[in-house]
Amino acid sequence: MKKYDAIIIGSGHNGLVTACYLAKNNYKVLVLERDDTIGGAVRTETMFQSKEHPHGFRMDVGSSVHIMIHQTGIIEELELEKYGLEYIDMDPIMSYPVPTAKGVIHFWKDIERTLDSIAKVAPEDVSNYRDFIQFWGKINQGVLKAFMTTPSTANIISEIAKSQFKDGAMFRKGEQAAGLQKILSSYGKVVDDAFESEYMKAAVLWFAAQSGPLPDHSATGDFAGWQSMLHQSGAKHPKGGSGMLTQAMKAMIEAHGGIVESGKPVEKILIENGKVFGVRTNEGEEYRADTIVSNAHVQTTMMKMVGREHLEDSMFKKVGDINVGNGLGMVIRCAVEELPQYTAAPDDAYIHNGIQLLAPSVQYMNNAIGDYMKKFPPENPAVLCMTFSKIDPEVAQDGKHTLFAWAQWHPYELANGMHWDDIREREAQKIYDVVVKYAPNMEDKLIDWYIQSPLDIERKHGLLRGNVMHVEMNFDQMFMFRPIPEMSQYETPIQNLYLASASCHPGGGVFGAAGHNAAQVILKNNNRKLFSFR
Template sequence: MKKYDAIIIGSGHNGLVTACYLAKNGYEVLVLERDTTIGGAVRTETMFESKENPNGFRMDVGSSVHIMIHQTGIIEHLELEKYGLEYIDMDPIMSYPVATGKGVIHFWKDVERTLESISKVAPEDVENYKEFIKFWGKINKGVLKAFMTKPAAGNIIGTMAKAQIKDGAMFRKGEQASGLQKILSSYGKVVDDAFDSPHMKAAILWFAAQSGPLPDHSATGDFAGWQSMLHESGAKHPRGGSGMLTQAMKNMIEAHGGEVRADHPIEKILIENNKAIGVKTESGEEFRADTIVSNAHVQTTMMKMVGREHLDDSMFKKVEDINVGNGFGMVIRCAVEELPDYTAAPGDPDIHNGIQLLAPSVQYMNNAIGDYTKKLPPEKPAVLAMTFSKIDPDVAKDGKHTLFAWAQWHPYELANGLKWDDIREREAQKIYDVVTEYAPNMKDKLIDWYIQSPADIEKKHGLLKGNVMHVEMSFDQMFMFRPIPEMSQYETPIKNLYLASASCHPGGGVFGAAGHNAAQVILKNNRKKLFSFS
């Protein structure tokens, strides 16, 4: 039986990042993916081919907007453009059309252009936004550095302290107390304190909500503050779809002698004398390696693939008790005849370039959250619309368009005996109705759609309870507490078994940091020279 240097379970982008770094350092790598296509939740599939649309539509079936990974250096380190990756800038990054009347706020990568746009709708917040970006930008320079290393308490504090000494990356003299208070505050309070205009409050709050926790959760202030980093990296979408990122990683791995195999679901991690030695697929195939890396959900990895028989009762209980949450969103992927023509900004040439924030007010979102806390789908969901065919004709080659609409807040577990299989189309229609309220021209423009309820997300991607961040992004499950303190270093109680998924520090999104950090640990443990991680 052939033996590999490393086996990576799952082809999500974090696992592929780990595989890329290991392959670059000379490891013979094997990636095993359970699905028939690779990419995990960074994947694009062709759908809705027809006589009228013979080329179909390129539909992302997971994440679409790539922001965080462009702040890490991973794309450049791995030279992914050599392997077919081409990014298209989304600029403006996002836009907020007002729900009633006229006006739209464009959030451009360029701060000055953003301030000019804000002045037309919310002039009272021009200076507020300028100060907000300046304040949080300094903080997040230090936070980003902490995200790119393993989360020991000393490392995080030390990294931030060094950044503060070097360039004042945390607080100016005299503002340390208020700065710390903002970090420990809820992002709902941070937004409410920072802005005066109801439009600005709604826009910033809705984008911050993409991290998962509710707006009143403590120590989430930086979910709003991360807005500052948009002006550093911007937002991008790969030409041809989100999955072109993971396809480029696959190409890079194969170019370095590695293998990436789809349709190989893992049943068990093989363990002897508390040491991981290989994996067994559901079909009975076995593969051996010196190092096993799981990119699957931490609970799936430890409770199913490892199993209770290899963990003491205390450790099993800690993994079992990780807070996965109760889902928080669903999405419809629509093929449409034309782009939305927003009543607030008719004929706007820029609004379709980036994210469109469709949330009329903070109270509107609070109403949706109220339904969610009762384990009911929202009567009126907040919607985040994306129209990538505007900037990338390759995703809709027959002259039509794509419209993705992510919405919140949608619980995985429902009250009153409701089942997602019974209500998914009804709830999808509610999401589409929000789009048509903002853009009435879309009422009869739907060609077809692909619905992903929280239950569908779990089934498609193995994301338990439909949580796209794997586990809750609450403060007690971040940094050295993610997923639990005993596994926060990307290592497990099983020797040679590592974790690399969004279950680990620093969490979800198209980031790659967890995979990058896991590779650092593996290479250090095996005394391999790290070619470049800075």
């Protein structure tokens, strides 16, 4: 039986990042993916092929917008462009079409250009937005460094302090208390305090809501403040689809002697005397390695693949008590005849370059949250629309287009005995109807769609209870508390079993930081060369 230096369970992007760094350090790496297509929630599949549409449509089935990974240096360190990865800039990064009048706010990578756009719709917030970006940008230079290291209290304070020393004080003299209060506030309050225009409040709050926590949760202020980092990295989409990122990582691993196998669901992690020695698939195949890295959900890893028999009762309970939440949203991935022509900006040349924020007001979103809290799907969902075929003709041919519409807030667990398999199409139609309300030309323009309810997301990606962030992103499950303090360093109570998924610090999104950090811990523990975050 062949033995490897490291086996990575799951080919999501974090697991592949870990595998890339280990392979680059001459580890014999094996990645085992349960599905037939690699990439986890960062993959692209061809759908809707027919006589009329022989080429089909390239549909992302998980994440689509790549932002945070471009703030890390990972892509450059791994030289992924050598392996076919090519990015297309999304600029403006996002746009907010005014719901009841003419006008659109474009959020460009360039701040001055953004301010010019704000001035046309919400002139009262031009200086407010400049101040907002300056305040949070200074803070987040240090936070980003903290995201790229193991999350001990000392490491986090050290990285933030070094950043402030290098880039200037976080707060001006006499403003420390007020500044700290913003950080500890909810992002709903941060947005409400920062802006006057209802349009600006809705736009910034809706984008912040993509992180998961509700707007009134404490110590989430920086979910709104992270918008400052958009003006540094911008947003990008891989040419050919989101999955081209993970395909490039696969190619990089293979170029360094590693193996990536699909259709190999790992059922059990093999343990003897408290130490891993391999894995077994659901078909009984066994593979040996002294180091095992799980990119699966922390509860799936510890409660199923490891099992109660290898954990103390108190540890098994702690893992079971991790707050996974009750879903977050759902998405429809549509093949359409044409692009939306928004009533607010019918001739705008830029609105389809990035994300389109379809949330009329903060109150509108609060109403959707109210439905969610009662375990009902929202009567009127907030929608985030993406039309990548505008900037990447490879994903749709013959003059057709793709339209992805992510919506919130949709509970996984439903009231009154409802089941997602019974209502998924009805709720999908509500989402599409929001698009039509903003862009009436989209009536009857749907060719086909791929629906992902919270239950579908769980089934497709192993994201328990439909939470795309793995576990809740509230402060008590961030940094050294994620997923629990005992496993926050990417290590587990089982010797040489590591975690690398978004269940770990710093959390979800196309970031790669968890995979990067896990690799650093493994390399350090084995006295191998470390790659430093640039």
